[in-house]
Amino acid sequence: MTTISTSAIDTLRSRLTTAIIYTPGTDGYEESLVRWSDTGRKRAGVVVQPIDPRDIQAALLWAREEDIDIAVKGGGHSTAGTSSSDGGLVIDLSRMNKVTVDCTNNTITAQGGATWKEVDNGGALHNLVTVGGTVNHTGVGGLTLGAGYGWLSGQLGLTIDNLLSVSVVLADGSLVKASATEHPELFWGLRGAGYNFGVAVEFTYQAYERANPVYAGLMAFPPHQLEEVIQLLNGLLAEPDSRAGAMCFFAQAPDGSGPMVIVICFYDGTKEEGQAQFAGFLALEPVLNTVDMIPYATVNTLQNPSATYGDRKAFKGIFFEPPLDPKFVRSIFDDFMAKLKSEPDLKASAIILEFIDMRKICEVPLSATAFASRNSTQNGLLALRWTDASKDLEHRAWAREAQAKWKAELDAQVKGHETGEYVPQYINYAEPGDSVVPNIYGENLARLQRVKSQYDPTNVFNKMHPISVAPSN
Numbered sequence: 320m321t322t323i324s325t326s327a328i329d330t331l332r333s334r335l336t337t338a339i340i341y342t343p344g345t346d347g348y349e350e351s352l353v354r355w356s357d358t359g360r361k362r363a364g365v366v367v368q369p370i371d372p373r374d375i376q377a378a379l380l381w382a383r384e385e386d387i388d389i390a391v392k393g394g395g396h397s398t399a400g401t402s403s404s405d406g407g408l409v410i411d412l413s414r415m416n417k418v419t420v421d422c423t424n425n426t427i428t429a430q431g432g433a434t435w436k437e438v439d440n441g442g443a444l445h446n447l448v449t450v451g452g453t454v455n456h457t458g459v460g461g462l463t464l465g466a467g468y469g470w471l472s473g474q475l476g477l478t479i480d481n482l483l484s485v486s487v488v489l490a491d492g493s494l495v496k497a498s499a500t501e502h503p504e505l506f507w508g509l510r511g512a513g514y515n516f517g518v519a520v521e522f523t524y525q526a527y528e529r530a531n532p533v534y535a536g537l538m539a540f541p542p543h544q545l546e547e548v549i550q551l552l553n554g555l556l557a558e559p560d561s562r563a564g565a566m567c568f569f570a571q572a573p574d575g576s577g578p579m580v581i582v583i584c585f586y587d588g589t590k591e592e593g594q595a596q597f598a599g600f601l602a603l604e605p606v607l608n609t610v611d612m613i614p615y616a617t618v619n620t621l622q623n624p625s626a627t628y629g630d631r632k633a634f635k636g637i638f639f640e641p642p643l644d645p646k647f648v649r650s651i652f653d654d655f656m657a658k659l660k661s662e663p664d665l666k667a668s669a670i671i672l673e674f675i676d677m678r679k680i681c682e683v684p685l686s687a688t689a690f691a692s693r694n695s696t697q698n699g700l701l702a703l704r705w706t707d708a709s710k711d712l713e714h715r716a717w718a719r720e721a722q723a724k725w726k727a728e729l730d731a732q733v734k735g736h737e738t739g740e741y742v743p744q745y746i747n748y749a750e751p752g753d754s755v756v757p758n759i760y761g762e763n764l765a766r767l768q769r770v771k772s773q774y775d776p777t778n779v780f781n782k783m784h785p786i787s788v789a790p791s792n
């Protein structure tokens with residue numbers, strides 16, 4: 320790790336206007352390093368918190384002159400530390416979190432450091448919604464640039480399918496707006512491989528009128544009902560309703576009473592319609608049932624009590640082709656719970672499986688955006704959480720083994736793999752270097768390499784699934 324000289328910091332300071340700057344030892348420096356996961360925290364050489372894009376431009380050009388590593392922080396949820404830098408510059412967008420709503424055109428504009436909470440709450444004031452994350456303290460930045468799934472994806476597609484424009488500070492320091500008509504190739508690349516091209520300072524999303532509450536909440540089931548719950552979840556996708564969605568969690572009950580199967584239900588309709596959709600789950604008589612009619616913005620707070628800041632975390636993407644084999648899931652569940660029992664420090668870990676109607680997402684041609692995994696494969700996460708830093712390698716190694724079981728199951732299910740092709744998986748759930756996702760950009764890679772060589776030829780933005788630049792002819 321190189322140390323940035325005092326004179327270089329003085330030069331940076333002299334070029335900034337309203338940005339706050341933190342260096343090691345100054346008040347506020349330690350707080351500025353905090354990330355959602357302690358595994359994402361690194362000791363930056365300098366942290367710049369701008370409120371004006373001109374300061375982003377100045378900081379970026381300064382770092383390039385000084386040949387200093389550059390990281391961009393949006394909501395700070397990367398567990399792999401991709402929004403942090405060891406000794407380099409962090410452009411921390413957390414003060415750029417304003418959201419504005421245009422009720423004439425039904426659009427929501429969020430600055431690059433906003434979280435979904437600001438978007439959900441800002442939209443709710445005008446009965447407007449868009450497709451955002453299901454945990455409202457995640458950043459709009461990382462989630463949007465990697466495509467974005469939310470509860471409304473069944474009806475409205477991905478976050479990027481509702482993205483109208485992005486303003487970006489590029490590697491050469493210029494500020495441009497990308498949309499269907501301005502820098503269209505850049506706009507194409509930003510939708511699915513977006514962390515590769517610059518600092519996104521503003522996103523504008525299409526919004527939709529939703530005045531009514533939705534049917535949503537948690538149901539908890541004892542482990543012996545696992546197979547029945549999985550069959551019901553399979554049923555949701557066998558006869559899909561775009562207004563329905565579910566997430567299933569394998570976790571320890573917070574009161575220490577043992578393993579639980581938890582389902583978050585979502586239905587964008589009336590209580591009667593929701594109850595009919597989830598009738599099978601209700602018939603199992605869940606031991607806990609909080610499902611009710613609640614505002615859409617509240618749905619994205621349901622996971623907040625378990626998705627708190629702090630501790631060490633690893634997020635390993637797991638991908639599956641429905642229907643899930645209940646026998647396979649039982650073996651995963653039992654192994655996972657045995658691991659949590661033998662390693663009490665992992666007690667707050669979970670396996671999370673998503674059940675989303677993919678039809679709307681798959682209506683968009685693969686070539687329409689850079690996002691390469693529009694297919695029927697569902698997304699999930701092995702979300703490990705622990706406190707003992709000396710166990711980092713061991714826990715990650717175990718997570719990779721568990722992840723490999725899901726990959727083997729998917730390989731056995733997905734026919735294309737027999738021909739040597741690999742079905743790309745969700746980029747936002749893949750940690751950099753994740754060996755289960757060998758070709759994250761799929762058939763869009765060659766075009767992405769061309770866009771990268773035009774907009775970031777020296778690979779300044781290289782922390783999250785960097786695209787290798789196309790060799791010049």
Ligand SMILES: Cc1cc2nc3c(=O)[nH]c(=O)nc-3n(C[C@H](O)[C@H](O)[C@H](O)COP(=O)(O)OP(=O)(O)OC[C@H]3O[C@@H](n4cnc5c(N)ncnc54)[C@H](O)[C@@H]3O)c2cc1C
Pocket residue numbers: 355390391392393394395396397398401402412431432451452453454456457458459460461462463464465466467468469513514517518519520626747748782783
């Ligand atoms: C608790 C939790 C819940 C999640 N839920 C969902 C979900 O419901 N749906 C879903 O699709 N995904 C979800 N994810 C995955 C999430 O989309 C990614 O982790 C995302 O990268 C987080 O973005 P961030 O801005 O909070 O994180 P950061 O750590 O700040 O950023 C992640 C990456 O994006 C880059 N980046 C962030 N903002 C910008 C910007 N403005 N300009 C340029 N680069 C930027 C960073 O440099 C970094 O490489 C969830 C993740 C967590 C931890």
